[in-house]
Amino acid sequence: MGFFTDTSICIGCKACEVACKEWNQVPEDGLNFTGMSYDNTQGLGADTWRHVAFIEQPRRLGAQQVDLHHEGDGQFRWLMSSDVCKHCTQAGCLDVCPTGALFRTEFGTVVVQEDVCNGCGYCIPACPFGVIDQRKGDGRAWKCTLCYDRLKADMEPACAKACPTKSIQFGPLEELRTRAAGRVEELHQRGVSEARLYGHDPDDGVGGAGAMFLLLDEPEVYGLPPDPVVSTRQLPDMWRRAAVSALGLAGAVAVAFLGTRR
Amino acid sequence: MSPRRETPMVPDAEFRSYYGLPVINPPVWEEREIAGYIFLGGLAGASSAMAAGAALTGRPGLARAAKLASALAMTGSMGALVKDLGKPSRFYNMLRTFKPTSPMSVGSWILAGFAPAAFIAAGTDLTGRFPRTGTAATLGAAVLGPAVSTYTAVLLADTAVPAWREGWRELPPLFAGSSLAAAAGVGLAAAPAGQSGPAVGMAVIGAAVELTASARLESATGLAGQAYSAPEAARLLRAGRVLTAAGAGGALAARLLGSGGRARPFRRRSIGALSRASGAALILASACTRFGVFRGGMASARDPQYTVVPQRARLDSGSAGGGQAGAGHPHVAAAPGHAGAVQVGE
């Protein structure tokens, strides 16, 4: 199960952010006027499991008719997108967690067990999307659970339920992929040629994400990595390299001792 | 992207990002604890190997110094590790699962074997009791020691931190060399003069490997390597290189000077001092290198360009880590298989 976030119909209301916090009892994390358009949340973290990005661009959106009379052609668009944990098929955070606090649920999602996490912090840099983070004053790592408890009760995640325009959709990934592809097709026909999917491809660097997006610009514009690859994909090579190095170290010691006259 | 004109946050750059914010969340690790842990762990691991060598070749003084250093370093490193946990009281959860996919888990299990061995080896040596147990522990620690020294390279590389991740080939030899040199430093600094001979060899080999790997780390890792040029990292890495070279050179010089046989007492004392100073330099060098690597990684995590530019280049060259993006991106159709992912940053 997972999310499809269609940013072309996101109105940036942030209902997802609040609904998430209310359900999961995530702490408020500071009053900061950032000047980043209407985004005063800034990014995902331990206390932000849904984050709505706001991007102001002097560009045209599809066939939208806008003339804001600025110098230049007056074209303008305001992109909004609700970001969330990707619940990767190959999840870096899950792979590197030494305690088993992170685990893959029966729904295919990736969840931190707050009663297990010892706050080692390894999952944080292991996430190529910058999702999981450490909660200050608590020390443990927190992130979106895709409302694991709600899924158990056959309820949809709080954010998807609240979303007024159904920009956030929840369902079986296969179904969402089909819907997402259809939506891109539709937008292309309507002249929104910049519509593209992100995180939908099971062959991508994280084996496909449990949260896919329809974006209207390059992923990095939204703060998403353009081509994320789970770090553990290279782990066997890394281990080999480390083993060779360790053997080298042992060998060097041996050589040093054997080669040294008393 | 940012609203144009008015926002000073995003300068006109050749890459795009979200208000210049990092894409990944930078590690929350404290530098002193984690870089210190890696340094001390490396030192402990290589020292245990040296201890076994010394024990097997009848250099009790060197062996004792190495064992003690290993045990002390292990104490420090474990302390640092526990201290850095967000929930230290749950340290025991490190052995809750065994996960080959997690370098930290693998490391924990290695440490679970290594640390007792190192402590027993040092304890039996000091007390002179249970010598056979001591020998077994010494050998056991020696077997695990090199892994303790190098697994931390994987620990760092197996993240999304560009400078570490892209340095996955260089970091293990770097850490191995650096550990080797540090342990050699212990031998040079703390062992009786007559027994420290092998340490010189270790110092020279270690230094050579470390210097080579360090150079490659910055040059062969593409844009990510530039993060190591960030002032806070570069200063330490440079110090590490200088100290490594000096330490190894000094040790070699002392060795060569001292090899003349009957030197006069003054000269002998000077050579001894040079040797000990070289040892100290090597230890310090190892610390500088690890802290420098740590800082380079942090710098690369904080600046989105290190994440975005290589990935974007990969996409644009059609060698994406997997099928990326979707309709509207012509290169998607040509997305190659997974293998491409390994060749990042070249």
Add this chain to the structure above:
Amino acid sequence: MAECHPVGFQWVMEAKQRGATIIHVDPRFTRTSAVADIHVPLRAGSDIAFLGGIINYVIENEKWFRDYVLAYTNASFILNEEYRDTEDLDGLFSGWDEESRSYDQEKWQYEGTETQSAAGQRKKGAENEQENEQENGDSGGAGSRAGGPEGAARSQSHGSGGPSLRTHRPERDDSLQHPLCVFQVLKRHFARYTPEMVERVCGVPQDAFLRVCETLTANSGRERTTAFCYAVGWTQHSVGVQYIRTASILQLLLGNIGRPGGGIMALRGHASIQGSTDIPTLFNILPGYLPMPHAGVDTDLDTYIEGEAAAQGYWANMAAYFTSLARAWWGEAATADNDYCFDYLPRLTGSHSTYETVYAQLDGTCKGYFIVGENPAVGSANARMQRLGMANLDWLVVRDFFPIESATWWKDGPEIASGELRTEDIATEVFFFPAAAHTEKSGSFTNTQRMLQWHHQAVEPTGAVRSELWFYFHLGRIIRQKLAGSTDPMDAPLRDLVWDYPTSGALAEPSAEAVLAEINGHDAQGEPLSAYTELKDDGSTACGCWIYCGVYAEGENQAARRKPGQDQSWVAPEWGWAWPANRRILYNRASADPEGKPWSERKAYVWWDEGAGRWTGHDVPDFQEDKPPWYRSPEEARGPDAIEGDDPFIMQGDGKGWLFAPSGLADGPLPTHYEPQDSPVSNPLYPQQRNPARQIMPSRRENLYHPSAGEAGAEVFPYVATTYRLTEHHTAGGMSRWLPYLSELQPEMFCEVSPELAREAGLEHGGWATIISARQAIEARVMVTDRMAPLAVGGRTVHQIGLPYHWGANGYSTGDGANELAHLALDPNVHIQEVKAFTVDIRPGRRPDGAARLDLLRQYQERAGITLETGKGRS
């Protein structure tokens, strides 16, 4: 709409996905614009010119829906030849009286008709107090009986009806050629609203304007309908009611009223703001839009009914509505012999609106004040004046969730900081009562679609938290107890009051259902009524609000009905209950053609079922169920019988949608573009700069107006400011600024400016700015954004500043309040303030604090040469 009503906006997004075109006209590029197909920025305060331009386009290009307009509007009615238009009188209509600054609406009449009120009572009021239902978009032809006695606020009773006509049928010319027929007058009136003029007034380029015209007209007619939505910003102008009128005219011309997918939707901002108008906590009306009586006019029940009731349509039954209300309030004490306690009603002597009340506080007349779930120290225009008024009270009662600014101004208000007031000198006793939340009480909200929905109590309130129902019931009980022995006639209305609601539980909470049952009404046997048509004027029925009659039909709480939407038709008639009579679309008879057949299959809604001999369809027909389309009323017909079979607008005396309002509006029968009270632009349309009939308040230093364009000193306040809401907050913040989850999303007061204005004024993105009017200086963080665009208006550049108005000094997220800057120049019909367009200056940096803040204010006032008389002239 996406900003303020995100969940309602789901339907817009769904329509868009099905191919609908979304046009967003707004000074700012908002979240709504982001997903609209077309966004048109215009100058705040110029909407009548924009809409008027479309009306002109529709007429010039023959885009109007001829069959609909001819049959259902007053287009063919012929006006009295005394009528003169703004075209003839340089921006004034006939009937203008310079001395009283008001209109004699008799000069706007249909030929051959006379207005209803007795001539003897019709002095031209010194103040213009005609009322409309404010913020009203639900009912097409809002208006009231013409004229008014001196100083008396006329009712908004016909907010759901219209002024009535004595004469049965006005003269008409179905060829629409008569020079004085409404259509020709309309055409002439709007002829100067050309695309060029729209560009000059609104700053909207002609191609953008024409794109809107073409899209709109292409999507209106038999097969298609277009809806207008406005969040109530349209009402907050000195010509607010005329904004709505302009949209009404346009929608009538296009045939978009009374039809599915059409209409003018007022997207109101409070859970029960519609309910609090229907069952009003408003000075000028009684429940169901019955007018409050006026001193010296409504001397007894008969005069009152005769003066206010209509001869034709459903307002003709007003006596039944009033009598039933009186029986609900005073029970057995209300008898035919005592005019059903008509004399128990207090009388009005002019406007007693919230803004006049502030003046009454300042002059010491008003001594006690209840504030319940409202925060005037932040939310009302010229908020400083609100606080100064409160500081002059004997006692103040505030009921809210948190200690809002209106409760604590005496110790931490800006006037304490500036030294204007000293806490120890303020003699006001203040009571703060914690209020219950919707989860802690049962009751009904009436949403913006006129639908009542019941919310059930979930938990008991804790501590001293109580519902308003509890508070007012027990307050009334205690007062009645204390006065039980009184024989003073002034206490008779209290002694006789029916005040016996059952209570339950440890807290003795009164039964909200019992109150709803009283609102619904019952017959002589105590049986619940099921429709307002059952109400009698003989005292045999009691009903607390006639338009809500039926909400408790058969003793069932209809507002609590919750048949899932997915289990019923798309109209969902079995969810909640909409007044009147559970109709979801008003005037839906207009969805069928004069013969009773749907205009098109696509747009079928209600229709005449020939076989069954009755109206039927998806909704409850808003028409007498068995009145056939061909019904013609006899000459002597009165009341509903006077409405003919093809008169869809059954609450109007003539059954027609009014393109031209022959009476009921204080400021003209047709909408006219006038500049806002404070404006940097000279009115390009007429020499008349501002709405001549706008309500100007008596002179006070706290409420100075700015010089207008062309007057000396106008350049001191060169920028247009407009206030608005953000998605993340709620009005004056009492329900949002205290919540961490909402506060963190918009943590500080900010102002939105264009990069061009930022350059001109030296503002730095993320820095601070001070915004100054003659009323107050406030500070805000600066958001420099392309979403704000400078406009080219009449050869000059007009910069606009966006100001969210949620903040105040208390709460979790704090900041200065935008409404501090606003003045009190009100719409003359509904007394609503003009906060959507006024002028300010802006400069970089934080505002000074303490006395220096007042000094800054004085400097500006002096520089602009402002006196007590500035801005008060007719023009």
Add this chain to the structure above:
Amino acid sequence: MREAKAVPVWPVLRQLLGPDRSGRGAAARSRRTQELQARVVEADKVVKSVCPYCAVGCGQNVYVKDGRVIQIEGDPDSPVSRGRLCPKGSASLQLTTLPTRAQKVLYRRPGAADWEEIDLDRAMDMVADRVIRTRRETWQWDTEDGHRVRRTLGIASLGGATLDNEENYLMKKLYTALGAVQIENQARI
């Protein structure tokens, strides 16, 4: 959950003995995770309600356990909102259950620098006295020119748009009986 009892406590053993060899799935689950359930499942009742913010009138389900509201979310049955809520509506839980919500009656004496807490009953009595006093002091039977008005201009009220219809009804009824006319609410503003 019954199965959980059969498996070893130490996840490493679960890894060795069970299908989840890598320790990334079932083997890693804690007991708490096994037993975790959505808090609404344990609710004693679900109360039908309506969002208190704007006038769209979105349906809400209020979940109650042990006499406390534990969750508020959209009512999917509502043809108005179809279960959806905006950020404000979604914050209804915080609005109604925030610990900082006022719980006590506060009273400020004339000239006093701060509040004092007073008893609810006493406050009601005091307010009633003030209403009666001010009404007497400011009562008007007639205007100066002799028109009957039967009213007081000494007492005003503001508010109602956030309240229930029933509350507005009692307010208007009581105020009118008291002879107060300056009764207003947000609809004017």
